Amino acid sequence: MNEHAHMNCxxxxxxLSAYIDGDLSPELCQELEKHLAGCDNCRVVLNTTKRTIDLVQTPLEKPDLPDDVRERLFKRLNLDRYLTQKPG
Ligand SMILES: [Zn+2]
Known part of the structure; x- marks a missing residue:
């Protein structure tokens, strides 16, 4: 059983969000980065996601982004959990 030898998209x-959070094991990080090296599509998603998080986590430099726009953006990027942070 070696199903994680090649990560798919x-x-x-x-x-991705665990990776950005630093929650991923070093082993998985490596697999992820290996995939990123060969997959433009995922690289774009990662960059977009990172930029979005930066945007939200640096309030001082944040442009005036209405809540509903931000929410929609997060949902599109599957980052809802950054919005709500509900326990459980
Ligand atoms: Zn990919």
Missing amino acids: DELLGS
């Missing part, structure tokens, strides 16, 4: 995108 779905797996990568599913782990």
Whole structure:
């Protein structure tokens, strides 16, 4: 059983927020970065996601982004959890 030898796009995108959070094991990080090196599509998603998080986490430099726009953007990027942070 070596199913994680090659991460596919779905797996990568599913782990992306954990990767950005630094919650991913070093092993998985490596797999993810290996995939990113060969997949333009996922690289674009990662960059977009990172930029979005930067935008939200640096309030001083944040442009005036209405709540509903931000919410829609987050939902599109599957980052709802950054919005709500509900326990459980
Ligand atoms: Zn990919």
